Amino acid sequence: MTDLTPAAPATPDPQVLDAFRAATGFMPEDEGLALYAAALEAAGRTGLPLLEIGTYCGRSAILLADAARRAGTVALTVDHHRGSEEQQPGWEYHDPTLVDPEVGLMDTLPRFRRTLHAAGLEPHVVALVGRSPQIAAVWQGRLSLVFIDGGHTDEHATGDYLGWAPHLAEDGLLVVHDVFPDPADGGQAPYRVYLRALDEGFEEVSVTGSLRVLRRAAS
Numbered sequence: 351m352t353d354l355t356p357a358a359p360a361t362p363d364p365q366v367l368d369a370f371r372a373a374t375g376f377m378p379e380d381e382g383l384a385l386y387a388a389a390l391e392a393a394g395r396t397g398l399p400l401l402e403i404g405t406y407c408g409r410s411a412i413l414l415a416d417a418a419r420r421a422g423t424v425a426l427t428v429d430h431h432r433g434s435e436e437q438q439p440g441w442e443y444h445d446p447t448l449v450d451p452e453v454g455l456m457d458t459l460p461r462f463r464r465t466l467h468a469a470g471l472e473p474h475v476v477a478l479v480g481r482s483p484q485i486a487a488v489w490q491g492r493l494s495l496v497f498i499d500g501g502h503t504d505e506h507a508t509g510d511y512l513g514w515a516p517h518l519a520e521d522g523l524l525v526v527h528d529v530f531p532d533p534a535d536g537g538q539a540p541y542r543v544y545l546r547a548l549d550e551g552f553e554e555v556s557v558t559g560s561l562r563v564l565r566r567a568a569s
């Protein structure tokens with residue numbers, strides 16, 4: 351029998367979109383919507399968790415948490431919450447309001463928690479606080495989607511790919527942020543990860559700004 355039920359739109363509800371727009375972070379809206387559509391598709395199809403490397407203050411995690419909610423699964427988000435190189439004092443992306451005055455280091459965890467709480471999405475997200483390679487090394491479960499938006503050096507971006515891509519389910523999605531083929535537009539480490547993934551059997555699904563969605567080809 352033909353199912354005439356209209357498919358749910360692959361866009362967040364207005365209040366989720368408002369929370370995304372209000373959140374501290376770096377992701378443009380068109381890239382966020384592409385991430386959301388990929389997350390909804392991958393989690394809806396497999397029922398498996400979504401995973402992000404690079405929580406920061408929760409801007410993209412809002413979208414992953416809402417996609418997980420709709421798909422009946424959970425969004426996992428990994429960060430040591432001490433900031434990347436370019437977010438440290440004196441660097442381009444430093445935000446002094448994110449420094450813990452007691453310890454004198456960046457701490458984005460409180461802002462993340464407030465952001466997800468205000469969006470009503472806390473029950474659908476699990477924060478994994480620590481270094482990505484250490485968590486990846488002990489992780490056992492399969493994932494529907496891996497979103498790489500952590501450290502942007504070769505060491506960190508490649509480590510995230512090598513640590514987490516093996517946990518993807520067959521047909522799972524790999525999403526890489528800040529892919530800039532032209533060095534004039536930005537750092538090259540995520541671009542090199544993207545090229546390596548294509549070389550190792552991933553297929554491109556979509557391109558939105560600097561966001562690339564790839565699918566692990568069935569073996």
Ligand SMILES: C[S@@+](CC[C@H](N)C(=O)[O-])C[C@H]1O[C@@H](n2cnc3c(N)ncnc32)[C@H](O)[C@@H]1O
Nearest residue numbers: 375376404406410429430433434481482500501
């Ligand atoms: C570009 S920000 C993430 C932005 C976020 N996805 C958004 O939409 O606003 C990168 C984050 O990765 C984290 N990070 C960098 N290297 C890491 C590592 N090796 N392990 C865990 N987190 C890391 C930083 O602390 C920082 O919060």
